[in-house]
Amino acid sequence: RLAQRLPGRTLVVPAGSPTVRSNDTDHRFRPHAAFVHLTGLTDEQEPGAVLVLHADGGAALHLRPLAGRDTPEFFSDAATGEFWVGPRPTLADMATLTGLGTADLADLRDALAKDVADGGQVLVVPGADAAVQALVDEVRGGPADGDATLGEAVSELRLVKDAYEIDQMRTAVAATIEGFEQVVRALPRAVAHERGERVVEGTFLGHARTVGNYVGYETIAASGPHATTLHWTDDDGPVRPGDLLLLDAGVEARSLYTADVTRTLPVNGRYSPVQRKVYQAVLDAADAAFAVARPGTRFREVHGAAMQVLAARLAEWGLLPVPAEVALDPDQQQHRRWMVHGTSHHLGIDVHDCAQARREMYLDGIIEPGMVFTIEPGLYFQPDDLLVPAEYRGIGVRIEDDVLVTADGCENLSAALPRDPDAVEAWMAGLLGA
Numbered sequence: 001r002l003a004q005r006l007p008g009r010t011l012v013v014p015a016g017s018p019t020v021r022s023n024d025t026d027h028r029f030r031p032h033a034a035f036v037h038l039t040g041l042t043d044e045q046e047p048g049a050v051l052v053l054h055a056d057g058g059a060a061l062h063l064r065p066l067a068g069r070d071t072p073e074f075f076s077d078a079a080t081g082e083f084w085v086g087p088r089p090t091l092a093d094m095a096t097l098t099g100l101g102t103a104d105l106a107d108l109r110d111a112l113a114k115d116v117a118d119g120g121q122v123l124v125v126p127g128a129d130a131a132v133q134a135l136v137d138e139v140r141g142g143p144a145d146g147d148a149t150l151g152e153a154v155s156e157l158r159l160v161k162d163a164y165e166i167d168q169m170r171t172a173v174a175a176t177i178e179g180f181e182q183v184v185r186a187l188p189r190a191v192a193h194e195r196g197e198r199v200v201e202g203t204f205l206g207h208a209r210t211v212g213n214y215v216g217y218e219t220i221a222a223s224g225p226h227a228t229t230l231h232w233t234d235d236d237g238p239v240r241p242g243d244l245l246l247l248d249a250g251v252e253a254r255s256l257y258t259a260d261v262t263r264t265l266p267v268n269g270r271y272s273p274v275q276r277k278v279y280q281a282v283l284d285a286a287d288a289a290f291a292v293a294r295p296g297t298r299f300r301e302v303h304g305a306a307m308q309v310l311a312a313r314l315a316e317w318g319l320l321p322v323p324a325e326v327a328l329d330p331d332q333q334q335h336r337r338w339m340v341h342g343t344s345h346h347l348g349i350d351v352h353d354c355a356q357a358r359r360e361m362y363l364d365g366i367i368e369p370g371m372v373f374t375i376e377p378g379l380y381f382q383p384d385d386l387l388v389p390a391e392y393r394g395i396g397v398r399i400e401d402d403v404l405v406t407a408d409g410c411e412n413l414s415a416a417l418p419r420d421p422d423a424v425e426a427w428m429a430g431l432l433g434a
Contacts, residue, residue: 002038005153008055009146010115010122012136013038013154014129015049024078028214030256032128033349034154039098042213042256046088050108050132051100055120061100062108066090108132112139123150155356158348160370165348166404168257169372172212173402173413175251176259179207180417183247184431187239187267196239197221200247208251216258217351220248223267225383227396230341241268244275246396250351260351260374261414262400269428274391276421278379282397283419285309285377289343293375293403293410297367303343306377311335319388337387338379346373347402369407376400 002011015035018026029047036042039051039061050062064080066088067073078084091102103111112122116139123146124136137143161169186203190196200221208215222232223239227246239245245267250259264279266272271279285306292305307328314335315324327334346353346362353372354362378398381388402413418427 002153002157003053003057006123006146006150008120010055010112010120011053011150012112012122012124012132013051013053014125014132015041015046015051016129017047017131018079030214032125033158033256033353034125034128036256036349037154037158039100041098042254048105048129050105050129052108052111054111055115059100060103060111061094061098062103062105062111063091063094064088064105109135109139112136116140121146123147125154126151151356152358152361155354156358156361158354159346159357159361159365160368161348161372161404162370165257166370166372168253168255169259169348169402169404170413171255172216172251172253172257172259173261174416175208175211175253176249176261177414177417178211179204179249179251180247180261180263181431182207183249184265184428187245187432190239191241191267194238195236197223197226197235197237200239200245201235204247204249212251212253213256214252216250216252216260220246220262222246222248222396225394225396227264227398228380228382228394229396230380239267242272243267244271244395244397246398248398248400256349258347258349258351259402259414260347260376260400261402261417262376262398263417263419263424264397264399265424265428269432270425271421275395275397278381278392278395278397279399279421281310281313282377282379282399283421284313285343286375286399286401286419289375289377290403290410290412293344293367293373293405295367295369295405295407299344299365299367299373300363302367302373302375306343306375307335307339310339310377310379314338338381339377340380341376341378343377344373344375344403346371348372367405369405371405372413373403373405374400375403 013034015031018029021027052060073081075083095102122140126147183203190199193199201219218233221235223245224243226232226237244264246264248262252258288309289302289306311324311327314320320334380396381392383394404411418424
């Protein structure tokens, strides 16, 4: 399908290379999503690999070959030597595993140069690997506008998931729900610790590493007023009874498909009246978004449905300077002060999957069966926001579920995790033995 989209071109899809964390230590390596999607390879031991789809229809996976014990690399190369990083498969092993032809990574330049010499155009996925990008630019004599088109194509290839991908999403979501259960059980420990948010984060991370590959993104364990910071990942604050805990977390399965789920939980197991009021507004907005998440709807309409509910509720509470229908005008948007992010994004190998897809395929695209995305409205009242009554200040609520579009509607993949406030309280009581 990718070759059909870009016929007559050689397409270069790098896995990427590690990035330095500090001096001679690297961040944990994770292959580029397009490379994972096209090869099925998720192994941390193969950084630098490059998939090449040649214009003549051939495909080759370029890898570092196995270095035997009789080579200096085995003992002395901390980046690739097996004494340092563990065993690596041979090229023949990888050919058997993937069904692709394999070649030495050192031969990549010559292979691409041959395609150029034969009059072909070479494109590379932009941003995947700076070293491979430089090599391709050298071989073809400079940058090419077509790289961006390839970037769009590999993103759009993932907009509709197949049966295997959907199964992996179910696996990731199920593991994530188990992680939320473990967090609730750990709440007494979190409350007792001066940095209780770290207890929450560490509990979920330990679970994700045990049952999956890692977390799909940095966990947001935001308690109290921290919940009004959308991407609170410091996770270094206390967890206090009477506050809300906004937990935005996802387990990345071994296949690298990830969940992305948020629940806003009362630390002491009971929502206060004002907390419940805000929570119910967000839940109603989410339900409105679910109602339009079906084939034939434009993706942007999911967000629009949620915004109609939130604008109406904020107007009802007397927080808007204009009526709700005026606030919803594209030139007004006063309600967005308290809900600044989008309601949905595609989900898959990347937590914000398909992000390079063209606008007409993504935001303005038509929802199709097999698409998987989030529904995650929220309301966030900053602790120093003088435009809201004092009782609202410091309350942040987000409810996020992972949705699979079906032939006649959608399925909430994370429905096993309670969302109704009464159900949340009962679920927490059961886990805590209250």
